[in-house]
Amino acid sequence: MMKKMRHYVLCGLFAFSCIVLPACAALPGIVPSPPQADGAVHEQQFLEKTHQLQSLLEKDRFLEARQLLMQLNQMFTQLPFDRKTTVEGIQALSDTMIQLKHLLADVQLQPEKIRKTARQLTIAADALVHSGQSSKQVLWKEHARQMLSLVQTMREQHPDRQSFQQLQERYTDIRPALLVSQPPELVAQLDALFARMKQLYLQNAPAPQELSMVLTQWEDLFKQAYTGKDRPTFAEVMKTPLNQLILGLSSFVILSLAYAAWCYRAFQDT
Numbered sequence: 207m208m209k210k211m212r213h214y215v216l217c218g219l220f221a222f223s224c225i226v227l228p229a230c231a232a233l234p235g236i237v238p239s240p241p242q243a244d245g246a247v248h249e250q251q252f253l254e255k256t257h258q259l260q261s262l263l264e265k266d267r268f269l270e271a272r273q274l275l276m277q278l279n280q281m282f283t284q285l286p287f288d289r290k291t292t293v294e295g296i297q298a299l300s301d302t303m304i305q306l307k308h309l310l311a312d313v314q315l316q317p318e319k320i321r322k323t324a325r326q327l328t329i330a331a332d333a334l335v336h337s338g339q340s341s342k343q344v345l346w347k348e349h350a351r352q353m354l355s356l357v358q359t360m361r362e363q364h365p366d367r368q369s370f371q372q373l374q375e376r377y378t379d380i381r382p383a384l385l386v387s388q389p390p391e392l393v394a395q396l397d398a399l400f401a402r403m404k405q406l407y408l409q410n411a412p413a414p415q416e417l418s419m420v421l422t423q424w425e426d427l428f429k430q431a432y433t434g435k436d437r438p439t440f441a442e443v444m445k446t447p448l449n450q451l452i453l454g455l456s457s458f459v460i461l462s463l464a465y466a467a468w469c470y471r472a473f474q475d476t
Contacts, residue, residue: 253334282299294385332383350432
């Protein structure tokens with residue numbers, strides 16, 4: 207029994223030195239965290255290449271665009287996603303790149319669809335680089351301003367299918383960026399309301415009151431995403447020292463338990 211106790215104590219000390227100290231070093235106010243300059247530079251390079259990709263596609267230089275997309279795929283695996291976005295945000299970026307890869311690999315190219323997907327990628331990459339920033343110069347917010355203006359016009363006038371299609375086109379352009387920069391629950395609510403709007407617009411005689419109500423609800427929720435006042439972004443939540451401490455301690459507990467279990471199994475096998 208004493209041998210087992212000594213073994214577990216040694217395991218605990220090892221876990222403390224390997225897990226707790228590095229975790230504390232990453233927490234602000236405890237030990238200064240290392241500079242993030244390299245990650246920021248890498249993000250900026252990734253964003254610049256998405257702009258280059260768009261430029262190539264505007265000139266129908268599809269072969270060069272394929273080669274550049276391969277570079278972006280390699281850079282994507284090295285992006286510093288930590289505290290920048292959620293799993294859904296990473297998935298949105300990845301899915302957009304995969305879709306663009308498939309479109310460029312098609313025998314019969316669809317230039318407009320390719321350019322649209324590349325535009326989605328650029329806006330989403332810009333959202334990642336500027337995660338947690340309230341600047342209105344963020345690309346998706348520039349598109350959002352145009353959308354809010356369009357929604358206001360739709361509410362003031364009798365909306366038709368053409369105006370809804372314009373709104374839908376712009377929404378699909380920025381949706382990956384919303385997943386990168388906003389809580390996934392908020393995007394899910396926006397999607398649900400938008401799907402209901404689409405159902406109403408496809409009807410021959412949509413109910414004006416319900417249409418107006420759904421449009422207003424969607425607009426209010428979209429304004430929350432645009433202003434960021436009611437729902438903090440993932441990056442903003444993680445800026446709070448308490449949340450970072452909770453995340454660090456939670457990670458420590460999980461890793462310590464996993465390591466202790468490994469030690470126990472190793473001891474049992476000997």
